[in-house]
Amino acid sequence: WEGLSVLAPDALSSVAYGTEEILIVLSAAGVGALWYSLPISAVIVLLLIFLVVSYRQIIRAYPTGGGAYVIGRDTLGPSAGLLAGAALLIDYTLTVSVSVTAGIAALVSAFPSLLPYTVELSVLVVAFLTIVNLRGVRESAQLFAAPTYLFIVMILAMVAVGLFHRAAPTPLAAYVTPTAVSVAPLLILRAFSSGSSALTGIEAISNGVPVFKEDSVQRARRAMLLLGLFLGSMFLGTSIIAFRYHIVPNAEVTVLQQLADRIFGHGWFFYLLSFVTMAILSIAANTSFAGFPQLASIMARDEWMPRMFLARGDRLVYQNGIIVLGIISSLLIIAFRGNTDALIPLYAVGVYMSFTIAMSSLAKKRWQEGNDPHRWVTIGMGLFGSLLTAAVVITSVVTKFTEGAWIVVLAIPTIVWGMRAVHQHYRSVADELRLEDLTLVPKPKALVVVVPVASINKMTLATLSYALSMNPEEIVALHVAGTPEREARFHARWKNWNADPRIKLAVVESQYRSVIRPMVRYIDHLTGLFAEGRVVVVIPELLVEKSWQNILHNHMAVALEAVLIFRRRIAVTVVPYRLQQKPVNSKPS
Amino acid sequence: WEGLSVLAPDALSSVAYGTEEILIVLSAAGVGALWYSLPISAVIVLLLIFLVVSYRQIIRAYPTGGGAYVIGRDTLGPSAGLLAGAALLIDYTLTVSVSVTAGIAALVSAFPSLLPYTVELSVLVVAFLTIVNLRGVRESAQLFAAPTYLFIVMILAMVAVGLFHRAAPTPLAAYVTPTAVSVAPLLILRAFSSGSSALTGIEAISNGVPVFKEDSVQRARRAMLLLGLFLGSMFLGTSIIAFRYHIVPNAEVTVLQQLADRIFGHGWFFYLLSFVTMAILSIAANTSFAGFPQLASIMARDEWMPRMFLARGDRLVYQNGIIVLGIISSLLIIAFRGNTDALIPLYAVGVYMSFTIAMSSLAKKRWQEGNDPHRWVTIGMGLFGSLLTAAVVITSVVTKFTEGAWIVVLAIPTIVWGMRAVHQHYRSVADELRLEDLTLVPKPKALVVVVPVASINKMTLATLSYALSMNPEEIVALHVAGTPEREARFHARWKNWNADPRIKLAVVESQYRSVIRPMVRYIDHLTGLFAEGRVVVVIPELLVEKSWQNILHNHMAVALEAVLIFRRRIAVTVVPYRLQQKPVNSKPS
Numbered sequence A, B: 001w002e003g004l005s006v007l008a009p010d011a012l013s014s015v016a017y018g019t020e021e022i023l024i025v026l027s028a029a030g031v032g033a034l035w036y037s038l039p040i041s042a043v044i045v046l047l048l049i050f051l052v053v054s055y056r057q058i059i060r061a062y063p064t065g066g067g068a069y070v071i072g073r074d075t076l077g078p079s080a081g082l083l084a085g086a087a088l089l090i091d092y093t094l095t096v097s098v099s100v101t102a103g104i105a106a107l108v109s110a111f112p113s114l115l116p117y118t119v120e121l122s123v124l125v126v127a128f129l130t131i132v133n134l135r136g137v138r139e140s141a142q143l144f145a146a147p148t149y150l151f152i153v154m155i156l157a158m159v160a161v162g163l164f165h166r167a168a169p170t171p172l173a174a175y176v177t178p179t180a181v182s183v184a185p186l187l188i189l190r191a192f193s194s195g196s197s198a199l200t201g202i203e204a205i206s207n208g209v210p211v212f213k214e215d216s217v218q219r220a221r222r223a224m225l226l227l228g229l230f231l232g233s234m235f236l237g238t239s240i241i242a243f244r245y246h247i248v249p250n251a252e253v254t255v256l257q258q259l260a261d262r263i264f265g266h267g268w269f270f271y272l273l274s275f276v277t278m279a280i281l282s283i284a285a286n287t288s289f290a291g292f293p294q295l296a297s298i299m300a301r302d303e304w305m306p307r308m309f310l311a312r313g314d315r316l317v318y319q320n321g322i323i324v325l326g327i328i329s330s331l332l333i334i335a336f337r338g339n340t341d342a343l344i345p346l347y348a349v350g351v352y353m354s355f356t357i358a359m360s361s362l363a364k365k366r367w368q369e370g371n372d373p374h375r376w377v378t379i380g381m382g383l384f385g386s387l388l389t390a391a392v393v394i395t396s397v398v399t400k401f402t403e404g405a406w407i408v409v410l411a412i413p414t415i416v417w418g419m420r421a422v423h424q425h426y427r428s429v430a431d432e433l434r435l436e437d438l439t440l441v442p443k444p445k446a447l448v449v450v451v452p453v454a455s456i457n458k459m460t461l462a463t464l465s466y467a468l469s470m471n472p473e474e475i476v477a478l479h480v481a482g483t484p485e486r487e488a489r490f491h492a493r494w495k496n497w498n499a500d501p502r503i504k505l506a507v508v509e510s511q512y513r514s515v516i517r518p519m520v521r522y523i524d525h526l527t528g529l530f531a532e533g534r535v536v537v538v539i540p541e542l543l544v545e546k547s548w549q550n551i552l553h554n555h556m557a558v559a560l561e562a563v564l565i566f567r568r569r570i571a572v573t574v575v576p577y578r579l580q581q582k583p584v585n586s587k588p589s
Ligand SMILES: [K+]
Pocket: A010, A011, A013, A014, A095, A199, A200, A201, A284
């Protein structure tokens, strides 16, 4: 029960858009077609029951949790895992986009003046979640519990009151007799595919079995059952009362809000439901901010994703995964103008594809284990489940192809292809770097050090001292010629100085007063003369007291470094020179 | 005559907003008050005549040109130069903002559907000018000539037709008899201050005397006279016909466009004038993209501005000045919502302040030269001119203080203060770096080299070889401990390898899997043990074949470098390691 408030919001919050999405599709065929939401919802609840039973098997089969990627990888092999990984990354991203826009829709229903700012508000919420998660969320189960329970109680209360009270009794026959309006079967399928979004998120408990501290499998299975009961009754109840109150979806007020308004009036319940809906949807979005970076890090460890997803920051969170999720989900929100309905066609494909792989894995795992006489039931259930969920995927792709499903159809193979390319690259780099022969040991070579010298001053002295410390074969003091009189003065001073016999002065002419170009040209020329890895450029960097003073200095150093860092044969050293050799405050961080 | 098309647009284009700005201020007191635009315009033309005569003296006194900064600096001293410099930088910036927004206003007058995109279009034009100037504009006098002449011809034609034709003859008395509407003197002053923007840009010819190739002083003086004649007749003519046709300024259509519409109808003249006005205003804005970077570079050479304004790019333009001008003028346009009227109060202050300094310089120069019996006329003219233009500055500040003039009043001392701080800083750094004692010569010191080592591979081998080449006292191979089993394997391999007796292995524990933090902590600790400048960190950098592969590598190297580059006592070396030692294509750029 305690794990429910962390793992359930993703699924429960789907009630906020499931019924509405069905009604939106059906309303295209006229108000009379809305009756079909009842059988469609019933079928979805049947699907839910089946999925709950199957997922209780999955919990038992994979007691350490792990999402479809881990399950698929360990049971069906890397290809299935990769497919599941791609589907799940898309799922996590869309969970954020869909939940946040649906949450803002609930808020806007209560405060219509916010309508023009839907996109801005949604992006703001994503930015907020990103920052909170980058800072690391501590034990948030308590914080999340209240909105979750309140959402359950309020929706069930609304369903109960809506079913038995107030409205003129609709004849029972109206619920069971098909409406006279004839509706194309394709539209029914489209409505079903939209409604299947109501079940998104039910996989969360099986992914997170270890969240339940003791006796976890038992508790997770019970939680799954509870989740199924609540989700099923809330979703079906909402669909029924939406029919009873003749709710027609519109762009300004969500179906849930319309129901609250009609059943309880425009009072405290209406406003509270708005905030609670927004809260639970934000919690659902927040779930992805844990799931996405974790999956990305697991896949990075398997070398399917860039290693940067393994990096943990000061707050010990996988910061890069959080940032990438925040950016992509924001871009999706902006691209789809903060419109939940427009995002839904993309959503179901990823989710149900991961369901399919989880179910197949279950079947294969039980098959391999052998012996148990009851295993055939589970195998059959897994196979049937995978077919069923695959059917939902296909239905979604076919009926919603032009409405956005094509994006996912394109994205999944692209992501899989990209992951394979990453893997391939890491493998080949590792092969190339491998040192088999341990008799090969480091050997010094004679270095050629280049030091840019503009004039003879204390910084030049320090930098050349550093260059001499490297014991190079040769030091080149590289000077770019200025005006003739400055040049003459410099040469006289240099001769007079007589710094060290190993330091040779090289003067290059500057055309059009450019300083960097002639230096780089000379260094490139020099590099060509010596074996790879022998030329080092030592760049002095003036350290100033106050940070604003930085814009006054080091332009040459930065520009030179920027060019040379990409030169494949040149090592670059930056030597700091501190003004006023006062005591240093080098803060160990 | 030939230099006119380059130097005149800045001044001539002011006709596009001069009259309008007067009318906008007066219309606040009702339509009847618009009569006052006639005497105000007359006074401004008197001011113009005086300025033209004075500037012809300035051209003679400063035959090599140079703006108010150079003139002020060389005649009145650095403080006056600095004040003029600050005023001119503001002037150049506002010339861009005002001209571009006024140009877009002309365009929008012809195509009202563009009205909502005023700010976007203006910023686009600034971006275009920035890019064109960054690429370097070649000999553009020819290109600029057509719109300039066309603008002169069209405005004068419109004035001529408007004066003598078509409209019901307004009684002559109406022009000379003050209107019955009583207007507060303050409003008259405010209108005058707005109208003084009509003379902005007349200094351009005296700044650019050398543009006239041969006999430059003679030609520049003639050009000044011509400019005065055209500007005066166009401005006064526009004001008179605006009164004759009872033009009332509005936010959608400019006064010039209203006049064209009334006098020639909504035909080709109307549309052509719109484009020509936009073109000459863009050319005026473009003038600043030459002037601002050049002034910034002159002031940077005098060490009043950051040295980065001296840097020239591949195209030999002062790129930083161009970029800074583009950014600041865009920000002004955005802040003032692309509204020319809102920017005008800021404009006059800077321009007339630079006039004042130029006039004072003229007086002082002639005074110092002595002897010439006629010099008293010029000295008097300079003194009177400086008082007159100072009066315009004071009028603008007082009457427009709350409307934006306060920004300039605040900005000028701030900029002067900033320039003094920059100067002070450069002076003190130069003092500190100065090497008086040439017996001090570079001396080597014993280095301590730290090399991060994750595993023993070919890159490690190469990096340690490089470290050995530096002939250090000590090499520390710094390793961050991983899991116990990986740790044991690494240690066994390391022992087996036995790389070099000078290389010591240092293993640091990692808390929470962070790699960078323990390394930095160890390096900081080590730095504390040795004298400044002895510790060097050598970071290997993996070079990949394709640029997309960069996101797969070097996160550790980049992160470590980013931290250490700010460590004041540590030198950092980046050593490239190339995969596949294939032939290098190091492109000399
Ligand atoms: K969901």
